[in-house]
Amino acid sequence: MVTRGFTGRPKGAEPTNRIPPGQHLVDYFPVLSAGPTPRIEPENWRFTLKVGPRPIKTWSWDEFNALPMTKMVRDIHCVTTWSMLDTQWEGVLVDDILADAFIEPPTGFTLAHSFDGYSTNVPTADLTTGKAMVALKYAGKPLERDHGGPARLLVPHLYFWKSAKWVNGLQFTERDEAGFWELRGYHIYGDPWREQRYTSD
Amino acid sequence: MSDNDGSAADLGWQNARIIRIEPRTATIKSFFFQLPVPLRHRAGQHVDVRLTAPDGYTAMRSYSIASAPDGTDIIELAIERIETGEVSPFFDDVAAVGDDIELRGPLGGHFVWRPADAGPLLLIGAGSGLVPLLAMLRQRRDVDSDTPAALLLASRTWSDVLYADELLVESERPHGMQLRFALSRQAPQRPQDYGRRIDAAMLAEVIGLLPAAPAAVFICGSNGFVNTAADAVLAAGVHATAVRTERYGG
Ligand SMILES: Cc1cc2nc3c(=O)[nH]c(=O)nc-3n(C[C@H](O)[C@H](O)[C@H](O)COP(=O)(O)OP(=O)(O)OC[C@H]3O[C@@H](n4cnc5c(N)ncnc54)[C@H](O)[C@@H]3O)c2cc1C
Numbered sequence: 001m002v003t004r005g006f007t008g009r010p011k012g013a014e015p016t017n018r019i020p021p022g023q024h025l026v027d028y029f030p031v032l033s034a035g036p037t038p039r040i041e042p043e044n045w046r047f048t049l050k051v052g053p054r055p056i057k058t059w060s061w062d063e064f065n066a067l068p069m070t071k072m073v074r075d076i077h078c079v080t081t082w083s084m085l086d087t088q089w090e091g092v093l094v095d096d097i098l099a100d101a102f103i104e105p106p107t108g109f110t111l112a113h114s115f116d117g118y119s120t121n122v123p124t125a126d127l128t129t130g131k132a133m134v135a136l137k138y139a140g141k142p143l144e145r146d147h148g149g150p151a152r153l154l155v156p157h158l159y160f161w162k163s164a165k166w167v168n169g170l171q172f173t174e175r176d177e178a179g180f181w182e183l184r185g186y187h188i189y190g191d192p193w194r195e196q197r198y199t200s201d
Numbered sequence: 202m203s204d205n206d207g208s209a210a211d212l213g214w215q216n217a218r219i220i221r222i223e224p225r226t227a228t229i230k231s232f233f234f235q236l237p238v239p240l241r242h243r244a245g246q247h248v249d250v251r252l253t254a255p256d257g258y259t260a261m262r263s264y265s266i267a268s269a270p271d272g273t274d275i276i277e278l279a280i281e282r283i284e285t286g287e288v289s290p291f292f293d294d295v296a297a298v299g300d301d302i303e304l305r306g307p308l309g310g311h312f313v314w315r316p317a318d319a320g321p322l323l324l325i326g327a328g329s330g331l332v333p334l335l336a337m338l339r340q341r342r343d344v345d346s347d348t349p350a351a352l353l354l355a356s357r358t359w360s361d362v363l364y365a366d367e368l369l370v371e372s373e374r375p376h377g378m379q380l381r382f383a384l385s386r387q388a389p390q391r392p393q394d395y396g397r398r399i400d401a402a403m404l405a406e407v408i409g410l411l412p413a414a415p416a417a418v419f420i421c422g423s424n425g426f427v428n429t430a431a432d433a434v435l436a437a438g439v440h441a442t443a444v445r446t447e448r449y450g451g
Contacts, residue, residue: 003252006254008258036428036431080263081262185308
């Protein structure tokens, strides 16, 4: 339905083939989160890999920073309709985390967990083969608390709530178990190109 | 899954008709929409609004529902004009009574309050961040809840205070909530109010108006405001798990 009197913002030379349906570009980095912004000091930071309830390996901040670092330039898309192009990230690929624990992806599904109790589910195949990382830097600088620092998951091809802020572990699960927002009406997978915003989309 | 949204059937797009527009402040207007399919929302939830241009271009934004869940087919949104924005100036300048606007909802399953939830309830808002908190206060009034509640509302000046009259009435009735205004660019209008930005000392005082520590805290506004308020609430000894935030993106 055309809205009477609405023409939209004059469009510049936007590369529209990179902007999923219903999204618009922003030139700043908005902040959205469900609770207070946690303050996590490096000495208290831990990252744990689990298979089901069983911990496989835990890294301290220094140990984690000693893992191979990878840079990624990606477009990101938030379910609240903003998108940013060419965002610059640096961190540890999920592949390299698994390699450091000497394991192959053990199950088809993963829950990412965060210091604030947040969780989100992602199929394991969407995290491996270079698709996702635990990011420690944004635009060349340590990741700010507001954006999930010291470390957040980055799964850039899914809506950005899947890129859990303040991440402190990955847990491999047998079944696809809904995370925090997925239990609260948001889509179980969250592909921006298929506009999978809410459960019923 | 008790936190889940309404049924999938609630989430389809519908053409809602604007039946009334009411200016609230210099930059905020209330829009009353009549819905073909009434929403069964919970206080604090929002809708997504979708505008479509003749060339098919669409813009979608979220707006909190200001009205209480009241079983009617009318909802109220309060939309603040953001000068450089795409959607909010459309509502301020163009949208008129009789227009049909596409929206869907109710959305959001976290920033919600139910009358049965444990109290006391502490609400902290800035500017249009009052909107979802107002839905909670309106429902609290409608169901005659005696859950102790307090609202701390930050605004620039007295004329920027959204729903000032309704809030004052609500605070003065029996079982009404405690009410404090914090004005950042004007002296306080009432002796109990504040003429400064929100800080930890202010939060400690407002929490002190409640008979016990708050069991649920809802904070809504810009990200900077939410961070300041949340840090102040934590400094006052409230546990982080009791604090829910809604950031309007900026
Ligand atoms: C869950 C939810 C509920 C909401 N409820 C309400 C509500 O009840 N009432 C209400 O008025 N709004 C509400 N909002 C905000 C609303 O969705 C829109 O974001 C707002 O109306 C602005 O939209 P716009 O199209 O006018 O501006 P946009 O076209 O989105 O642009 C905003 C402009 O502001 C600038 N900008 C904004 N923030 C920043 C920043 N931090 N740094 C730099 N530039 C910035 C941008 O550059 C841009 O030009 C809510 C948002 C959410 C997520």
